[in-house]
Amino acid sequence: MSAIEFWYEFASTYSYPAAMRIDRLAADAGVDVRWRPFLLGPILKAQGLNDSPFNIFVAKGRYMWRDLTRICEVDGLPLKLPPVSFPQNGLKAARLALVGERQGWTPAFTRAVFAANYAEQKDISADATLHEILAALGVDADAAMIAANAPDNKEALKRQTEEAAARGLFGAPSFTIGDELFWGNDRLEAALAWAKRATS
Amino acid sequence: MSAIEFWYEFASTYSYPAAMRIDRLAADAGVDVRWRPFLLGPILKAQGLNDSPFNIFVAKGRYMWRDLTRICEVDGLPLKLPPVSFPQNGLKAARLALVGERQGWTPAFTRAVFAANYAEQKDISADATLHEILAALGVDADAAMIAANAPDNKEALKRQTEEAAARGLFGAPSFTIGDELFWGNDRLEAALAWAKRATS
Numbered sequence: 001m002s003a004i005e006f007w008y009e010f011a012s013t014y015s016y017p018a019a020m021r022i023d024r025l026a027a028d029a030g031v032d033v034r035w036r037p038f039l040l041g042p043i044l045k046a047q048g049l050n051d052s053p054f055n056i057f058v059a060k061g062r063y064m065w066r067d068l069t070r071i072c073e074v075d076g077l078p079l080k081l082p083p084v085s086f087p088q089n090g091l092k093a094a095r096l097a098l099v100g101e102r103q104g105w106t107p108a109f110t111r112a113v114f115a116a117n118y119a120e121q122k123d124i125s126a127d128a129t130l131h132e133i134l135a136a137l138g139v140d141a142d143a144a145m146i147a148a149n150a151p152d153n154k155e156a157l158k159r160q161t162e163e164a165a166a167r168g169l170f171g172a173p174s175f176t177i178g179d180e181l182f183w184g185n186d187r188l189e190a191a192l193a194w195a196k197r198a199t200s
Numbered sequence: 201m202s203a204i205e206f207w208y209e210f211a212s213t214y215s216y217p218a219a220m221r222i223d224r225l226a227a228d229a230g231v232d233v234r235w236r237p238f239l240l241g242p243i244l245k246a247q248g249l250n251d252s253p254f255n256i257f258v259a260k261g262r263y264m265w266r267d268l269t270r271i272c273e274v275d276g277l278p279l280k281l282p283p284v285s286f287p288q289n290g291l292k293a294a295r296l297a298l299v300g301e302r303q304g305w306t307p308a309f310t311r312a313v314f315a316a317n318y319a320e321q322k323d324i325s326a327d328a329t330l331h332e333i334l335a336a337l338g339v340d341a342d343a344a345m346i347a348a349n350a351p352d353n354k355e356a357l358k359r360q361t362e363e364a365a366a367r368g369l370f371g372a373p374s375f376t377i378g379d380e381l382f383w384g385n386d387r388l389e390a391a392l393a394w395a396k397r398a399t400s
Contacts, residue, residue, distance in 0.1 A: 047257050057247050059370040063383055070390070170259040183263055186386045190270070 002195040003032040005176045007164055008110070009040040010090025010097075010124060011052070012172040013068050016114040017075055018185040019173075023107060029192040035106045037097040038164040039090070039157065040172050047170065052087045071185070078119035088117055089125040095148040095157050096130060103144075105137050112137065202395040203232040205376045207364055208310070209240040210290025210297075210324060211252070212372040213268050216314040217275055218385040219373075223307060229392040235306045237297040238364040239290070239357065240372050247370065252287045268318075271385070278319035288317055289325040295348040295357050296330060300339075308337050 006022055008015040026033045044053070054061035065081060072079040093113045100106035112133045116122040122129045127145070134141035147153060164174075168181050175182040175191035177198055182191035206222055208215040226233045244253070254261035265281060272279040293313045300306035312333045316322040322329045327345070334341035347353060364374075368381050375382040375391035377398055382391035 047259070057370060059247070059365075059368050063368060063370065063381060066381070067383070067387075074390075165259075168259050168263060170257065170263065181263060181266070183267070184386075186384075187267075190274075 001032050002030065002199040003034065003177070004191055004195045005034045005036050007036045007038055007169055007172060007174040007176065009038060009172040010093045010110075010113055010117065011087030012040060013054070013064060013086075013118065014071075014185040015173040016118045017068075017071050017077060018188055019107075019110050019114050020077055021075060022188060025188060025192055029196050031192050031195045033107075035097070035101065035110060036160060036164075037090075037094040037106075037110070037157070038161045038169070038172075039094060042161055043165050043170060046165070055086070078115070080119050080121050082121075083117055084121055084123045088123070091125070091157075092127070092130060092148065093124050095153055096134070096144055098153055098156055098160070099144050099147045100139075103139070105139055108137055109133060109139075201232050202230065202399040203234065203377070204391055204395045205234045205236050207236045207238055207369055207372060207374040207376065209238060209372040210293045210310075210313055210317065211287030212240060213254070213264060213286075213318065214271075214385040215373040216318045217268075217271050217277060218388055219307075219310050219314050220277055221275060222388060225388060225392055229396050231392050231395045233307075235297070235301065235310060236360060236364075237290075237294040237306075237310070237357070238361045238369070238372075239294060242361055243365050243370060246365070255286070278315070280319050280321050282321075283317055284321055284323045288323070291325070291357075292327070292330060292348065293324050295353055296334070296344055298353055298356055298360070299344050299347045303339070303344075305337055305339055309333060309339075312337065 004026065006018070008019060022033055049056060052061075054064050069079060069081070097106050097110055100109050113124050113130070116129055116133065117124045124130070130145070131141045134144055167176060169183075171183050173185055175188065177191065177195045180194055180198075182188075182194070204226065206218070208219060222233055249256060252261075254264050269279060269281070297306050297310055300309050313324050313330070316329055316333065317324045324330070330345070331341045334344055367376060369383075371383050373385055375388060377391065377395045380394055380398075382388075382394070
């Protein structure tokens, strides 16, 4: 079966609609999805950017919120602006998402964290928010948080982020099929078409 | 009839596919197009960027050329990389495009300049290149170049660029319908749908 890797960062606005629609579109295309959380901060920092480009470049940031609003309207996704802060710190959520990969709850957890960030104005860096999300999914939240903070899991997220940089990623969401890179929620359809063609 | 403003910069890579397909898509949608050349350089400079973001941010630039290649393949557009230089200086071409607006040849001229830049590896800042393009369109090239360099026309391009900045533009291509701004070749369909809805 064809497969695609979905790279996302919990602070990234356009990763929200991508996370909400990728499973449906991938199923329609007959493509498997591997969910790969990573941290965009270190990658932006290496480019000399110490904040989100949407904060550094004001006109671009203003446009992004308007564009995101239109996209969520078309997709029927709830959106409540402004979020608690922007960008939020997605470190803890990303570590948890890695734990979830071994246990199968990463996609549902990821969607819930994005909804908390952009539709519910919640602080996704707060343990209470993450605990509540995990519990609602029927996950043993305390055990998951201990696993998330274990040295090997912290190291795994670092390696995942280094792999993202090595594979040419510079923003989120991104999609990879082997060496082929697609950047942006608006490239999801093209990435799925590529994945389908690559193995047909 | 619905109308859309198409803002483009001759040095902008993604303005190339947009210029090549906007008339067909707009005709299908029943939307009029006003072609509005402007200069992106002064707008980027005001954001603290002294070069194309695709040169400043290397990974993003590498990705852009690959992405543009895929887009041109899908659209059936010729592409010959690398271009003579990137970004090319589009000042003279933009002044000419303004002259063409009064005479009706701006769309054809614009498409020819983009083809010269990205499909023919020509220097679009050279008078010879522009002269050849104008002549092929049946335009009196000498008269057009004199009109392009007249103080009122130089001033008109400055005002057009200032208007772009005032309306929130930060990149090219962009599309406006009143106060509604869309950025990027990949937003052309959404912009046309907006234009259609705005007057229906």
